[in-house]
Amino acid sequence: MIAATITGGEVHPAEHPDPQPAADEVLVRVHAAGLNGADIAQAAGRYPAPPGWPQDIPGMEIAGEVAELGARATRFALGDRVMAIVGGGGQAELAVVHERQLMVVPETLDWPAAGGFPEVFTTAHDALFTQCALGAGERLLVHSGAGGVGTAAVQLGVAAGARVYATVRNEALRDGVAAFGAHVVAPEAFAQHGPFDVILELVGAPNLAEDLLALTVGGRIVVIGIGGGAHAELDLRGLMAKRASIRASTLRGRPLEEKALTARRLERHVLPLLASGVVSVPVAATFRLEQVDAAYARFVAGAKLGKIVVVMG
Amino acid sequence: MIAATITGGEVHPAEHPDPQPAADEVLVRVHAAGLNGADIAQAAGRYPAPPGWPQDIPGMEIAGEVAELGARATRFALGDRVMAIVGGGGQAELAVVHERQLMVVPETLDWPAAGGFPEVFTTAHDALFTQCALGAGERLLVHSGAGGVGTAAVQLGVAAGARVYATVRNEALRDGVAAFGAHVVAPEAFAQHGPFDVILELVGAPNLAEDLLALTVGGRIVVIGIGGGAHAELDLRGLMAKRASIRASTLRGRPLEEKALTARRLERHVLPLLASGVVSVPVAATFRLEQVDAAYARFVAGAKLGKIVVVMG
Numbered sequence: 001m002i003a004a005t006i007t008g009g010e011v012h013p014a015e016h017p018d019p020q021p022a023a024d025e026v027l028v029r030v031h032a033a034g035l036n037g038a039d040i041a042q043a044a045g046r047y048p049a050p051p052g053w054p055q056d057i058p059g060m061e062i063a064g065e066v067a068e069l070g071a072r073a074t075r076f077a078l079g080d081r082v083m084a085i086v087g088g089g090g091q092a093e094l095a096v097v098h099e100r101q102l103m104v105v106p107e108t109l110d111w112p113a114a115g116g117f118p119e120v121f122t123t124a125h126d127a128l129f130t131q132c133a134l135g136a137g138e139r140l141l142v143h144s145g146a147g148g149v150g151t152a153a154v155q156l157g158v159a160a161g162a163r164v165y166a167t168v169r170n171e172a173l174r175d176g177v178a179a180f181g182a183h184v185v186a187p188e189a190f191a192q193h194g195p196f197d198v199i200l201e202l203v204g205a206p207n208l209a210e211d212l213l214a215l216t217v218g219g220r221i222v223v224i225g226i227g228g229g230a231h232a233e234l235d236l237r238g239l240m241a242k243r244a245s246i247r248a249s250t251l252r253g254r255p256l257e258e259k260a261l262t263a264r265r266l267e268r269h270v271l272p273l274l275a276s277g278v279v280s281v282p283v284a285a286t287f288r289l290e291q292v293d294a295a296y297a298r299f300v301a302g303a304k305l306g307k308i309v310v311v312m313g
Numbered sequence: 314m315i316a317a318t319i320t321g322g323e324v325h326p327a328e329h330p331d332p333q334p335a336a337d338e339v340l341v342r343v344h345a346a347g348l349n350g351a352d353i354a355q356a357a358g359r360y361p362a363p364p365g366w367p368q369d370i371p372g373m374e375i376a377g378e379v380a381e382l383g384a385r386a387t388r389f390a391l392g393d394r395v396m397a398i399v400g401g402g403g404q405a406e407l408a409v410v411h412e413r414q415l416m417v418v419p420e421t422l423d424w425p426a427a428g429g430f431p432e433v434f435t436t437a438h439d440a441l442f443t444q445c446a447l448g449a450g451e452r453l454l455v456h457s458g459a460g461g462v463g464t465a466a467v468q469l470g471v472a473a474g475a476r477v478y479a480t481v482r483n484e485a486l487r488d489g490v491a492a493f494g495a496h497v498v499a500p501e502a503f504a505q506h507g508p509f510d511v512i513l514e515l516v517g518a519p520n521l522a523e524d525l526l527a528l529t530v531g532g533r534i535v536v537i538g539i540g541g542g543a544h545a546e547l548d549l550r551g552l553m554a555k556r557a558s559i560r561a562s563t564l565r566g567r568p569l570e571e572k573a574l575t576a577r578r579l580e581r582h583v584l585p586l587l588a589s590g591v592v593s594v595p596v597a598a599t600f601r602l603e604q605v606d607a608a609y610a611r612f613v614a615g616a617k618l619g620k621i622v623v624v625m626g
Contacts, residue, residue: 204549223549230550236517236536237543239561246559248552 003057003092004292004310006043011058011091011296013289019089019096026076026099027068032115032286033059033090035299035308036148037227038252042088043296049088050253059090059310060252062097063105063114073099081105085118085259087252091292091310100260103267106275113281116148116307121270121281122262123224123251124153127200129160130265131247132220136161138197141190141214143207145182146173148307149224153200154182155279156270165193176282176305190214198222205229208246212238223248282306316370316405317605317623319356324371324404324609326602332402332409339389339412340381345428345599346372346403348612348621349461350540351565355401356609362401363566372403372623373565375410376418376427386412394418398431398572400565404605404623413573416580419588426594429461429620434583434594435575436537436564437466440513442473443578444560445533449474451510454503454527456520458495459486461620462537466513467495468592469583478506489595489618503527511535518542521559525551536561595619 005014021027039058041047049055063083066076076082082102089095105114128134140157144150145166157164158181166182167190168174174184185193194214201207204226211221212235219242239246251259273279284304287295289312299308318327334340352371354360362368376396379389389395395415402408418427441447453470457463458479470477471494479495480503481487487497498506507527514520517539524534525548532555552559564572586592597617600608602625612621 208547208549223553226549226553230548232547232549234521234545234547234559235543236521236539236545236561239559240536240539240563241566243562243567244560246547246552247557248549249556250553253554254556 001093006056021070021096023070023072025070025096028064029067030062030064031111032063032311034061034116053087054089057089061119062090075099083114112283112286112309116281116309120148120152127222132198134198139163141196141199142166144202145177151306154180203228205232208232219244221246314406319369334383334409336383336385338383338409341377342380343375343377344424345376345624347374347429366400367402370402374432375403388412396427425596425599425622429594429622433461433465440535445511452476454509454512455479457515458490464619467493516541518545521545532557534559
């Protein structure tokens with residue numbers, strides 16, 4: 001098979017042996033695979049894939065058709081349209097994944113949208129609801145609202161009845177984020193729109209002090225991105241006075257059972273919203289696997305609303 | 314009435330007008346009132362009482378007999394033995410408190426133990442269970458295990474089936490804390506006894522970095538004391554990798570309904586343990602109200618197992 005391949009800090013297509021599904025796994029003929037920040041970090045050598053996943057093939061999410069079933073795999077049939085987060089190796093013509101990790105692709109979803117759905121919607125749903133218990137009527141601030149996770153979080157927050165605010169650095173993207181139902185605010189002035197009950201932090205350390213000031217009593221900050229820096233200063237007196245919490249998380253390092261649980265939660269709580277069009281996957285651009293290097297260049301250039309997706313077949 | 318009175322950074326007994334219970338309040342003839350770190354801070358001018366509470370009379374917990382009922386107060390009868398946290402004014406012959414805040418004193422408890430119970434057991438129970446959901450089999454680290462909150466937390470953790478570790482700076486107090494069921498460890502070497510699921514942080518900023526290193530995946534740090542400093546450095550990358558959370562809280566600033574909820578939780582979950590002797594209130598020393606200045610000096614001197622309590626009547 002052809003797969004995106006990391007060589008010397010760059011990503012190019014290259015030939016690899018076809019992967020084989022283990023007993024509980026499914027071989028998926030991939031039609032679309034989204035790019036995520038973690039792919040960029042992995043290509044740069046800063047974020048190795050978990051043990052057991054390809055180290056040189058990036059890609060943390062896939063959508064495609066079931067091409068082969070492992071000996072004990074029973075949840076799907078050949079040809080079923082499925083999607084999932086994977087530990088790596090997603091940007092390839094074929095990928096293997098445990099059958100408990102797979103979700104059915106709603107009929108209304110095309111391949112690029114399906115390939116850009118699993119990672120960011122799982123990340124946003126886990127952070128907002130599983131970790132922060134965001135409730136109707138609460139005020140949510142999403143940092144970096146125009147990106148993949150940002151657009152997912154804005155839509156999930158609006159769907160849950162929260163009042164959603166989003167910072168968007170690029171002025172050209174603000175209308176697009178507002179169209180999802182967010183009050184768009186400038187990154188340098190977000191605190192004046194608070195206080196917020198939940199803050200989804202995708203930038204990291206530079207925002208943390210002001211996040212705390214902008215938080216309401218009992219508020220929750222959840223850190224899932226540290227592109228702006230990891231070394232934060234924290235005023236514990238302020239945290240006590242706000243009776244607040246700071247959580248942080250990654251998806252990739254979790255064991256199978258925890259990742260599979262996120263798939264069950266998305267099946268129950270998000271796929272109905274996706275199927276009915278209440279939430280959608282904005283795809284900023286697609287690139288064929290043969291031009292995967294251009295996809296990475298486009299991702300790094302930023303200034304995009306939603307996802308960059310690699311398409312195959 | 315006579316009450317402990319803050320004047321010029323010191324605390325001495327002085328005459329005050331008797332307080333009057335409002336409609337939903339109860340007037341309590343105080344028999345015992347524990348000292349807490351917040352009293353020391355308040356006497357030093359660093360921690361004013363919440364609005365509506367005496368600014369010049371310290372004391373955040375009381376035990377005594379019901380002396381008078383407000384017009385709408387129906388939960389108790391004259392002479393009932395009661396105890397409660399209060400927003401201030403507890404170290405006095407009389408104190409008023411909302412009836413929803415009061416708990417019955419178990420028959421087996423003497424006045425000094427009852428007067429030293431509410432604040433530290435409420436604080437420890439709220440932090441360990443309401444905030445951190447400590448469960449049986451989990452590993453709990455209690456910093457400053459010999460103090461009032463520390464001895465309460467160790468006992469509550471042991472009673473809940475957790476494996477409890479405690480740091481105790483003063484070597485002379487380590488056997489006493491071990492007798493409550495904790496594995497006592499030296500403060501400078503606690504991390505080597507981890508990883509911990511829950512860490513109760515009573516020192517503050519100086520411990521935070523090592524707390525995070527000593528935490529297990531999914532672990533929770535709860536900060537309820539910052540005597541060692543409030544300005545912490547936080548490694549967000551480490552927090553993400555541990556999928557951990559840092560919470561912080563104070564009891565005093567909460568509104569009535571939240572404080573009253575803590576009383577209901579203690580009635581259900583802790584008073585049975587207290588009545589049966591599974592947990593107890595270690596009283597390091599008692600002082601009569603007339604010698605309240607000596608009580609404060611003893612508290613500040615440290616090197617005590619459990620509570621310093623002022624007794625009256």
